[in-house]
């Protein structure tokens with residue numbers, strides 16, 4: 214037995230050497246681009262517009278047309294962590310943007326970490342963020358571990374996006390801190406502001422955009438979508454009609470920062486920062502495999518407000534098309550197309566703006582109050598406190614001990630489930646003991662892949678098509694369900710020796726990291742996706 218083990222490890226060692234030799238053809242740079250909230254159908258709907266990066270990727274890349282998230286909670290943190298690790302939420306643990314921390318009895322953000330104070334590139338930051346809640350290593354983590362001298366650079370407007378791609382470390386991990394109104398990183402990634410990032414931000418203050426207008430980037434009659442869509446909820450002082458003035462109430466303030474993020478200016482800014490960091494970190498220009506991750510957030514901000522059939526999202530994408538071409542040109546010039554591989558995808562899609570009676574908003578507050586009333590009838594009214602910890606989108610978390618009481622009282626449990634099913638828009642009510650990752654029922658399976666016992670609800674709620682969970686005062690539309698408009702996203706590989714091809718094989722964004730890992734010749738021990746190409750580029 215012992216001899217066999219020794220023999221096995223010797224064989225594995227030889228195999229590793231063989232792979233190591235093979236990996237000499239590894240790319241010098243892996244680029245992961247995420248377009249927050251980009252649905253797969255946008256590539257076709259707006260096809261006539263593409264003259265830049267999207268055209269290049271569609272013409273010269275390997276385009277997977279049937280890429281879908283296989284899980285229920287299609288959210289930013291879940292999507293980026295899935296792309297970053299190749300694992301699914303039940304394994305990587307990033308089950309939502311926020312979840313109920315049962316020890317602290319409070320809602321926490323998916324990257325919240327008080328032990329990793331934020332470091333601001335501008336006004337003081339007060340939060341703390343890190344990849345500590347991410348339970349498995351990312352591809353970027355494995356590159357840092359397995360590739361000598363590999364550098365990791367990621368950026369987004371959102372901490373959960375930059376961190377989901379980077380993971381547990383990195384040379385420059387940059388996001389926008391809404392509270393501070395400035396770009397930031399945290400102690401988890403750097404002891405002090407990263408000089409190259411600070412140099413770019415100091416030289417290009419985003420605040421100088423205060424007062425500029427977001428105008429259409431092409432003649433109005435070239436747009437497919439109407440300007441005044443029905444059901445739009447524009448942010449702040451904006452109307453549903455162009456132009457949109459990006460200005461604060463009183464100079465550079467929170468309103469300005471919000472409007473700036475919800476405009477194509479923020480995507481262009483991140484692209485400029487990326488070019489600058491490619492140069493200063495010499496990404497892809499040394500004898501190793503570096504990682505560059507960029508998550509463009511503007512589409513998500515705009516999509517929530519104006520919906521998927523708006524001129525606003527059309528123009529964000531047209532301007533992103535231009536920014537992506539600049540990025541590709543810069544990569545081609547500095548790294549060489551043969552020396553990098555690039556993957557583009559999205560963290561989730563988005564629902565059409567709900568229109569009664571065919572669809573609508575399921576308010577978190579309504580769910581909470583509905584169940585509170587039923588439990589008060591069943592178990593008696595509470596003098597203080599609540600039977601419910603939180604009703605947080607698809608997750609209903611009961612106060613400590615309440616779920617156990619319900620399990621011991623089938624009539625009360627049935628009453629709660631019945632009351633939840635009576636809420637318009639809720640199609641399925643699943644107790645956590647009903648979830649199974651191997652179920653042949655696609656709804657149960659999708660909910661199970663989104664479930665982590667320490668972080669998810671006692672009960673999972675699944676909305677009907679065209680219904681979504683949202684706070685009462687929520688935005689125009691949102692995502693976060695298992696319906697196709699939320700799950701179906703673009704997935705394109707490009708660069709290296711990748712040849713232009715269309716592929717309709719069903720795949721998932723969890724396949725991105727394993728595919729890139731194979732190119733780079735690194736191992737991903739916790740990945741659940743699979744490498745989509747058999748040969749190295």
Ligand SMILES: [Zn+2]
Pocket residue numbers: 250289513517692
């Ligand atoms: Zn979103």
